[in-house]
Amino acid sequence: MNADVQSARNDAPKLIPHLLEQHAWVTPHACATEDAQRALTYAELAAEAEHMAARLAEVGVLPGDRVGVMMRHSVDLLVAILGVLRAGAAYVPIDPDYPDQRKSFLAADSGIKILIVDGAQGTPTSLPVMTLAPDRGRLPPRPGAPAAAPDDLACVIYTSGSTGAPKGVMITHLGLANLAAAASAEFNMGPDDRYLMLAAAAFSASLEELFPPLVQGGTSVFPTDRVALSPVEALLDFLTAHDVTLLEMQTAHWHLLVHHLVDTGGALPPSLRLVVVGGDRAMPEAVEHWNRFRLPLVHVYGPTETTATASYWSVPPGQAPKDGVLSIGDAIAGTRMFVVDERLELVPADAEGELLIGGDSLARGYLGRPDVTAERFVADRYSGIPGARLYRTGDRVRRLPDGRLQFLGRGDQQVKVRGYRVEPGEIEAALGRHPSVRQALVTTGRDASGERRLIGYVTADRDTVSVGELRSFLADELPAHLIPSALIRLDDFPLTTHRKIDHALLPQPPKCRPDLPTEFVPPTGEIEWRVAAAAAELLGLDEIGVLDNLLDLGGDSLFMLRLISWIRTHLGISLGFREVFDAYSVRGVAALADARADVTAVGKPGSGR
Incomplete structure (x- = not known):
């Protein structure tokens, strides 16, 4: 092995x-993780992870095998993941909310050998693999248990595919x-930190939440239902109550x-000392507003192929740039970033080019896809490192005078929506499988x-x-974040003189109410009128x-939050995300608000009820 490479390996961060x-061993009684049901010290977490690893070995899981993990957000999820890693296997997170076809x-x-699921009863699934549920047993470290090597596979995270x-x-x-070492250092983490576990395990952002607390012995905090924290008020209440x-x-x-x-004149919880943001371009207006809150902001950038993170830019309190544009910062430790032209030659310092990333965080490639790899x-x-590789991100960047990188856009069709990396081709393929669809095209707006x-x-x-049929069809095939918020049927696509689709002539989603299977029913009563007007504006x-399906009108999860x-x-009524999403119509949402208003009124002095 090259001497420089050997030296770098000797200085490599400790494995999870x-x-x-x-x-x-060092801080056995420190709190490692907690959820609404229980909390585990580091000694207890290690013992439960060791027990899970032993159970996996008993059922035939060997080092290098892949183990599915399909669990809700909880301490048990962390135990399962650490148990898989301790067994020398690799975990494959599968979101319980994915449609059955996606899970299958x-x-x-991924070729999983076994699937870890929630609870003693397990999670109902048609997947043809053995399932295992955490039983919360505890074991001391097993002598002679296999130890992972740095280049061993740790997990397989799935991303959208263009084909x-x-x-x-x-x-x-x-x-x-x-990643854990870099995040811990950038966030200046310590043993007293309490990090909220908000990202879904199947999403690569979870890697930056699950593992960094282990570096300095901090605490990972799991909400009972992470989706329930989508409304800002619920999130702020949780942060305050749990000293995040x-x-x-x-x-x-x-x-x-x-x-x-800004709208409410509210404040951030006193315990909160740092916010990390990433996944898409930040709106300049929001960046400018952030200065008033006097809290550090870390802007993170990185594709899944570089273990979710390649660079950080830390913005000191009150010093967000006046133009509101956040750079993607500098490479994290152990990472190399190069800007190249179409011939993969380095470009001058201030020139635009494609970003290539390599180093310790680089993934092996795509499972079972040597061609795409x-x-x-x-x-x-x-x-100068023999055998080293770089990932072609497809992102267009340029280096600023201070050395930081500025993101300029994509060089291909891939897009980022709500923080998720989306290949339109995957959605087009799913739409094309509907028997009535001749052609499909997915764009962004x-x-x-x-x-x-x-x-x-x-x-x-x-x-x-x-539109409703298409949406239902997609819901059986794709995760919710891949379903377009607007679906438009055309007799034929507009074409250029070269017989290619003319994107400029594609109609934008109409402002008038689209054709729906439900008859138009106007609102009645003050709350219905106000909710209907607000929903239409949003x-x-x-x-x-009031009977229209809000999802058919383009009401995605972000719309529901707004x-x-x-x-x-405007109404002084707090509603939960899941109940609003399930209500699906203005009348349903208004009924929830009306009922909640009645309950509130009963408790008020002089309400007469």
Whole structure:
């Protein structure tokens, strides 16, 4: 091995299982993790993870095997993941809310040997693999148990695929360790920090939440229902009640937080000392507003292929840039970043080019996809390290005079929506599987608040398929974040003189109420009128009926959060995310608000009830 490489390996950060073992020995009684049901010290967490590893070994899981993890957000989830890593296997997170078809694909494509599920009863699933549920047993470290090596596979995280199927990114133990060490250092984490676990385990952002607390012996805090914290008021209440010190948010969610604080004159919880934001471009207006809160902000950038994070930019309190533009910062420790032209030659310092990333956080490639791996992971001609590779991000950047990088856009069709990396081709392929659809095209646009959203176009004969049918069809095939908020049927796509689709002539989602299977029913009563007017404005429509399905009108999860915020601000009524989402219509949401208003009134002096 090259001497420089050997030296770098000797200085490599400690792997995750080793960090857990270290804190179990040095600070055994310190709180490692907690949820609404229980809390575990580092000694207890290590013992439960060891027990899970032993159970996996008993059922035949060997080092290098892949183990599915399909669990709700909880301490048990962390135990399961650490148990898999301790067993020398790699975990494959599968979101319990994914449609069955998606779950089956991930299980088959990843080749999982066993599936860890919630609770003694397990999670109902048709997946043809053995399941195992945590039983919360505890064991001391097993003598002679296999120890992971830095280059061993640690997890497989799936991302959207341009060919119609998601791709599994193979992340190593060294990648996880490097990310944990870099995040811990950048966030100045210590043993007293309490980090909120907000990201879904199947999303690569979770890697930056689950593992950094282990570096300095901090506490990971799991909410009972992370989705329930989507409304800003619920999030702020939880942060205050649980003394959370560190919070990472997707950009769209952070925008909601900033606008809420500005509109209400509210304040951030006193325990909170740092907010991390990333996943999409931040709106300059929100960045400028952030200065008034006098709290540090860390802007994070990185694709899943580089273990979720490649660079940070820390913005000191009150010093956000006046133009409101956040750079993507500098490379984290153990990471190399190069800006190149179309020939993969380095460009001058201030020139635009494609960003290539390498180093300790680089993934192995795509599971079972050597062709795509060879295309995206290329030889590193610049570091001088034999065998080193670089990931072609497809992101266009330029280096600023101070050395930081500025994100300029994409060089291909890939987009970021609500913090998720989306390949339109995957959604187009799913739409194309509907028997009535002749062609499909997915693009992006902006919603009424300026956030990016997906717009789907299909060509189909009139009256053969409705928007509602297409949405239901997609819901059986794709995760919610891949379903376009607007679906438009056309007889034919507009074409250029070269017979290619003319994107400039594609119609934008109409402001008038689209054709729906439900008859238009106007609102009755003050609350229905106000909720209907607010919902129409948020959707960018002239009017909507009170029985219309809000999802069919383009009401995605971000719209629901804005509606909840509007109801709280203008009606003084707090509603939960899941109940509003399940209500699906103006009449349903108004009924919830009306009922909650009655309950509130009963408790008021002089209410006469």
